[in-house]
Amino acid sequence: MAFMTARPLRITFLCKRFFTNKDLFDERYGRYFHLPVELAKQGCSVTVWALDNRRGIQEVLEHEGARLESIPITISSGPRCLKELAQRASEEADLIIAGGHLFLGLIGKWVADRAQVPWVFDATDYYPAHLPAWAFGKVGLFRWLLKEADGVVAMSDPLSEWIGPAQPRRITLTTGVEDRFRHAPSREAACEQLGWSVGPKRIGYFGSIMDRTGVDDLLAAHRMVVEKIPEAELVLAGKVSLKTPLDGPGVNYVGFLTMDEVVVAMAACDVLVIPYWDHPHNRYAGPCKIAEYLAVGRPVVVTNVGNYATFFEGAPQSLCEPASPESMGQALVRQLAEPTVQPFPEALTWSSMAAELHAFCGAIHEGRAN
Numbered sequence: 001m002a003f004m005t006a007r008p009l010r011i012t013f014l015c016k017r018f019f020t021n022k023d024l025f026d027e028r029y030g031r032y033f034h035l036p037v038e039l040a041k042q043g044c045s046v047t048v049w050a051l052d053n054r055r056g057i058q059e060v061l062e063h064e065g066a067r068l069e070s071i072p073i074t075i076s077s078g079p080r081c082l083k084e085l086a087q088r089a090s091e092e093a094d095l096i097i098a099g100g101h102l103f104l105g106l107i108g109k110w111v112a113d114r115a116q117v118p119w120v121f122d123a124t125d126y127y128p129a130h131l132p133a134w135a136f137g138k139v140g141l142f143r144w145l146l147k148e149a150d151g152v153v154a155m156s157d158p159l160s161e162w163i164g165p166a167q168p169r170r171i172t173l174t175t176g177v178e179d180r181f182r183h184a185p186s187r188e189a190a191c192e193q194l195g196w197s198v199g200p201k202r203i204g205y206f207g208s209i210m211d212r213t214g215v216d217d218l219l220a221a222h223r224m225v226v227e228k229i230p231e232a233e234l235v236l237a238g239k240v241s242l243k244t245p246l247d248g249p250g251v252n253y254v255g256f257l258t259m260d261e262v263v264v265a266m267a268a269c270d271v272l273v274i275p276y277w278d279h280p281h282n283r284y285a286g287p288c289k290i291a292e293y294l295a296v297g298r299p300v301v302v303t304n305v306g307n308y309a310t311f312f313e314g315a316p317q318s319l320c321e322p323a324s325p326e327s328m329g330q331a332l333v334r335q336l337a338e339p340t341v342q343p344f345p346e347a348l349t350w351s352s353m354a355a356e357l358h359a360f361c362g363a364i365h366e367g368r369a370n
Contacts, residue, residue, distance in 0.1 A: 008045040009362055011036075012093040014085075014108045015100045015122075017050040017070050020288075021208070021239055022259075024050050025061055025070055029259055030288075031124070031350075032100065033068070034176060038354030040065030047092065049085060051104075082111060089115035095365050096120070097357075099153070102127040102138075105145040118368045120361060121149035121167075126159060126284035151364045153357065158306045159284040171360050174286030176350035180263050181295035190267035201336050204235040204269030204298075206262055207289055209242050212282060214275035214303065216244050217325045219251065221275070224329030226250055229336060237265060266296045271335045274302040278322045282306065291348045299339040301331045315342040 015024070015032040022029045036046040041064060048068040059070040073081050089096060089111050096115070098108020099122025112119035123146070128138040143166050146152055152170040154160035160172045184190070191198050203222060209215045215236070222234040226249075236246055236253045246253040257265060266272060272293040276282040283306040290311050293300045300315070302308050303322040312318040317340055320331040346352055 008043055009358070009365060010045045010092060010094040011039060011047075011361060012089060012096050013046070013048040014096055014098040014104060014111065015048065015050055016104065017052040018054055019100050024048075025059060025068065027259055028063070029178075031122075031173075031175060033063075034178065034350040035173075035354050035357060036066040036068070037064050038350045039358055041351070042354060042358050044358060051107075082107065083114075086111045086114035089117060093117050095150075095361050097122055097153070097361070099124050102131070102142060102145070105149075109145065109148055118150035118364050120151045120153060120364065121145055122153045123159060123163070124155045124285065126162070126280045129280035129284075150368065151360060153360075155286040156284055156306060157310075162284065169364065171356055173353045173357060174348070175288035175291055176353050177291040177295040177344075177348050178259075178350070180260065181266075181292050182344065184263050184267040184296045187268060187270070190264045193264050194268055196268055200231045200233045201229055202233050202235050202269040202271075203332055203336075204237075204266055204272050205275065206237045206257075206266060206272075206292075207274075209236060209238050209240045209246070211242065212277050212279040214277050214322065215242055217277075217323060217328060218273060218275040219244065219246075219248065220325035221328035221332060222250065223248075224325065225332050225336070228333055232332075232336065235265065235269060237262065262292075263296070266293070266298065269298060270339070271299045271301055271332060272296070273300070273328070273332065274308070275328060276303050276305050276322065278303075278305050294342055294344045294348070297341060297344070299335040299341050301328065301335055303328070311345075312342050315340045318342065 040046045046066045051073045056072040061068040096112045096119040131138040146167045152167045225232045304319045321327040
């Protein structure tokens with residue numbers, strides 16, 4: 001149940017405008033759009049400060065009670081900008097939620113300390129995995145921020161376990177799913193929208209195409225599948241930083257799609273796959289694709305990394321071993337021959353997650369007030 005106060009709890013989010021290759025304002029995607037909107041629906045007064053070091057655009061978006069502000073920031077303007085945010089926070093915020101990057105955590109702590117308000121660190125990843133090897137002390141910095149925060153939101157249960165005694169005041173909120181995925185068209189309707197024939201069996205992967213996402217393994221697994229199901233086609237979409245060509249027989253790379261296009265392309269597939277390696281990022285980060293795939297209602301094949309298996313307790317045939325094209329190929333053949341769909345859990349809706357976050361932030365604010 002959401003925490004209630006005499007007046008609405010004033011929550012300010014501090015994040016990046018561009019998160020997971022998406023523009024928060026243009027695409028209205030991800031946790032820093034949907035959690036604020038859902039919190040506003042639940043009675044909070046919510047503002048999002050989205051720092052923009054790419055376009056330098058000052059912009060305001062009001063959506064269903066939440067206010068999102070795009071705030072340009074550069075190295076030269078940074079000190080002045082942060083002082084202004086600290087002053088605003090002292091006047092406008094009861095609590096700050098900062099996350100999406102290790103340095104956003106640092107900024108969040110700095111602003112909250114000067115505004116004398118509590119802050120929650122939204123740990124969306126195991127950040128040390130993304131810093132260069134020469135960045136000494138990166139694990140220590142992460143742990144220090146976790147300890148310094150008034151509370152922590154962990155993206156996954158494995159990350160929460162890693163945090164352990166560094167921060168006892170924590171909850172797990174993985175990535176939620178938007179309604180448009182739950183309202184995906186039928187396979188036939190999706191194929192018609194895309195101009196694709198209905199006949200071929202289609203295996204779909206939608207996400208970043210790089211080494212740690214295991215797309216090389218998926219390409220090899222697809223070649224094995226074709227030996228048993230010759231018409232099987234592999235559909236790939238996402239940002240590419242992999243050197244392996246994506247133009248082999250039966251491989252259809254459709255580019256970098258908008259979210260509406262992703263929904264339709266997912267719906268046109270017979271099986272959706274997550275081929276991730278057992279890399280720290282994959283192990284600790286909440287895989288947004290699991291929620292989206294389950295919401296679309298298609299059979300899934302996923303490598304057994306982190307706690308992914310807990311999402312597929314009703315469909316264990318969805319699981320395969322990481323970095324094993326043979327295991328993945330066998331799982332794909334199983335799901336194409338006798339598809340099993342894991343039901344979508346309501347706990348993965350943004351409204352459910354926002355209710356947990358509301359209660360968590362309310363308790364932290366009350367504890368600081370007392």
